[in-house]
Amino acid sequence: MIFDPAAHLVSSRRLPRKLAVLSIDLEYDYNGIRTDALNRLPALLDAVRDARLPLTAFVEGRLFAERPDLCACLAEAGADLQLHCHDHREPGDTAESLQASIAAFERFVGIRPRGYRAHTYRLTEELFQAVVAEGFAWDSSILPGIGFGNHPGRVFRQGDWFVIDDALAEFPVASWRALGIPFTHSYRQLMGRLVESALDRTASLPALLVYDMHMVDLVPDGRIGKSPLPLWLKGAHALARSRQRGCDDLTALGDRLRARGYEWCTLSHCHERLTRTGQCG
Ligand SMILES: [Zn+2]
Numbered sequence: 001m002i003f004d005p006a007a008h009l010v011s012s013r014r015l016p017r018k019l020a021v022l023s024i025d026l027e028y029d030y031n032g033i034r035t036d037a038l039n040r041l042p043a044l045l046d047a048v049r050d051a052r053l054p055l056t057a058f059v060e061g062r063l064f065a066e067r068p069d070l071c072a073c074l075a076e077a078g079a080d081l082q083l084h085c086h087d088h089r090e091p092g093d094t095a096e097s098l099q100a101s102i103a104a105f106e107r108f109v110g111i112r113p114r115g116y117r118a119h120t121y122r123l124t125e126e127l128f129q130a131v132v133a134e135g136f137a138w139d140s141s142i143l144p145g146i147g148f149g150n151h152p153g154r155v156f157r158q159g160d161w162f163v164i165d166d167a168l169a170e171f172p173v174a175s176w177r178a179l180g181i182p183f184t185h186s187y188r189q190l191m192g193r194l195v196e197s198a199l200d201r202t203a204s205l206p207a208l209l210v211y212d213m214h215m216v217d218l219v220p221d222g223r224i225g226k227s228p229l230p231l232w233l234k235g236a237h238a239l240a241r242s243r244q245r246g247c248d249d250l251t252a253l254g255d256r257l258r259a260r261g262y263e264w265c266t267l268s269h270c271h272e273r274l275t276r277t278g279q280c281g
Pocket of ligand 1: 025027084088118119120
């Protein structure tokens with residue numbers, strides 16, 4: 001069952017200033033085992049450095065054992081390493097697969113992860129309980145809007161970030177306020193530049209802007225036909241590919257949001273600042 005905010009104490013919070021976070025869900029390509037796009041991670045890290053953007057990476061748990069080379073690249077680049085689902089071929093984490101991911105993370109990083117993002121933003125009740133039980137400090141799985149894995153509950157449209165059951169800070173993935181259209185790399189590609197500039201004139205973005213992307217959004221490899229994705233999703237990817245915004249688009253995004261008063265930081269840094277100011281425990 002998808003996470004139901006009505007069954008929990010959800011406290012809405014405001015940010016004192018605008019913060020933007022560049023995040024990536026680092027995973028095998030298209031829910032499978034291909035690595036054509038995944039292997040281009042070093043190019044993304046170069047682009048992120050050139051754009052002067054701190055990066056928060058939610059890493060598919062099995063990558064810590066199977067692709068330590070890529071995880072080392074992230075660590076060397078100073079990325080904020082956190083945990084994504086254990087295996088993207090499964091519909092989402094269970095309490096057991098979450099434990100397996102934490103163990104793999106801990107073996108590689110040396111400490112337990114503090115932040116989590118669920119497979120396709122699908123935070124379920126069971127997963128929420130497991131994330132809290134494992135001692136995570138914060139989560140970034142809620143997409144307050146329409147689209148894949150969305151959480152349309154009104155409460156998530158009434159704040160910048162949230163504390164759930166006095167136990168877990170929630171930093172939602174960005175969407176256009178009021179409309180609920182995701183402000184992520186894949187949705188921006190899907191809508192195209194004309195629609196986005198129309199949205200820009202009519203709708204606002206959240207004060208905490210957690211931008212999400214995937215390697216297949218940035219460097220699509222054109223071999224999606226062999227992936228296990230459903231047909232309609234393959235079509236959406238093909239459309240997005242025709243409007244591709246590559247790694248170099250990140251410089252424009254960084255400058256655009258800075259010009260609007262956003263400061264770029266990692267989600268760990270954001271959580272530390274809120275903890276220091278007594279806003280989360
Ligand atoms: Zn993912």
